[in-house]
Amino acid sequence: MKQGRIVRAMAGYYHVYSAGDIYLTKPRGLFRLENITPTVGDKVDFEPDILHMEGTIISIYPRDNLLLRPRVSNISSSLMVFSLSQPVPDYLLLDKLICNSISQGIEPILVFNKCDLDQEERKRAKEIYSLTPYSVHFVSALTGQGIDDLRQCLGGGIHVVSGPSGSGKSSLLNAFGVKHEVEVGEISSKLKRGRHTTRHVQLLPIEEDTFIVDTPGFSNLDLNDNIDPLLLRECFEEFIPFMQECRYDNCLHAPEPQCGVKTALKNSLIHPKRYENYLTLLDILQSRKDYL
Ligand SMILES: Nc1nc2c(ncn2[C@@H]2O[C@H](COP(=O)(O)OP(=O)(O)OP(=O)(O)O)[C@@H](O)[C@H]2O)c(=O)[nH]1
Ligand SMILES: [Zn+2]
Missing domain, CATH: 2.40.50.140 (Nucleic acid-binding proteins)
Structure with missing residues (x-):
């Protein structure tokens, strides 16, 4: 066996x-x-x-979890790959992807690629996410900087890769040494037939028990349908401890008075960019609701 x-x-x-x-x-x-x-x-x-x-x-x-589209079980984390430059990071998109990941119970890991190109943006990205609970990596798929640390941080399990076009997702997989076709040798003619069929979701090994999910078009660039304003609050995880100070249980931290989150923002315990993106996403969700 x-x-x-x-x-x-x-x-x-x-x-x-x-x-x-x-x-x-x-x-x-x-x-x-x-x-x-x-x-x-x-x-x-x-x-x-x-x-x-x-x-x-x-x-x-027994499975830890099961994603349905695409159908993959036991996802450990979602790697959000954004480049510091060319293109500059779209932090709203990143926060959206983080929300999607958290709403599915999957830990996000933030990977800022092309750190060989830009030091200023690196400082900014570090600031924005330093108050969040997520692990943040600065890497260069080109020079190899930070790649081994990232690989170690993954430490087993199955990891989904998402991020905008041109951020360096394929380059990152190459830097990990991923082979797009796992070597199968000449052993089975059945397997060869299989290789001619359309590409399905597949796992690519980067260590003995560490895999990257390789599937085109995996990242949904919209907020998942299951996210409503109350769930959105939970997806900005660094806000949660301050919600206890909100006067109203259903406070959405927008126009409400006596809001713990807004107080934390004033006291620099929440980054303004994160709060701004939260409000933008809340707006999107509320206008979605108006349509229904
Ligand atoms: N300077 C620099 N360039 C990089 C780095 N990583 C990737 N690139 C370049 O960025 C461009 C886009 O990289 P890809 O790996 O194709 O990006 P992708 O995210 O797979 O793009 P899509 O396939 O469109 O989703 C290529 O020209 C790469 O050579 C890096 O760390 N530093
Ligand atoms: Zn509040």
């Missing part, structure tokens, strides 16, 4: 990555009876047929 990770589902097979190899596996029949569908991201025990690099999935470990 071996342990592995389902990294792709293709042409009726689950591709399981284990110690640098890919096995083409099928689930044991019982799963269908039990209505269990193996999913990319699942950690599994499987019985290998080493001669043919095939196998049978025997059991699936």
Whole structure:
């Protein structure tokens, strides 16, 4: 029996990555009876047929979470990749992506790329997010600066990459040493057939048990539908401790008097840019509601 990770589902097979190899596996029949569908991201025990690099999935470990679009389980974090320059960071977009991530229960990790290009913007980004609970990395996919630290910080698990066009997502994956096609050797003709089918969501290994989700168009550039104004408040996590000081339980920290968040803002305990973006997003949500 071996342990592995389902990294792709293709042409009726689950591709399981284990110690640098890919096995083409099928689930044991019982799963269908039990209505269990193996999913990319699942950690599994499987019985290998080493001669043919095939196998049978025997059991699936309990999932930490399950994203539905695309269908991937056990996501540890979402890497928000923004460049400090060319293009300059759109902090409103970043805050939107952070909200989407938190509303799905996924930890955001902020990655500012191209730190070889701009020191001023680096200072600004650091300031804006220093009062938030998120881990912030400054890297250069070009020079390799900060890449090893980031890899270490990931420390296992499955990580989604999102961010605007041109921020350096592909360059970052290359800097991690990701191979876009995991080497499969010449072992299975079935696998080769599979490779000609359309690209599905897949996990790319960067360490033995650290994977990046590779799927085009993953980042939703709008706020998720499940976010309403009350949830938005929770998505700006550094505001939460100050909400206890708000006079009204349902305070949205906008026109309300005696608001703990606005007091914290005045006392420089919340960054003005974060508060400004919060108000903009609140506005968007409230006008969405007017439409309904
Ligand atoms: N100076 C500098 N340039 C970089 C760095 N990382 C990426 N670039 C350049 O930025 C441009 C965009 O990089 P990509 O990796 O293609 O960006 P992407 O986010 O994958 O872009 P999309 O595929 O459009 O989403 C390329 O010309 C890269 O060479 C960096 O750390 N420093
Ligand atoms: Zn308030």
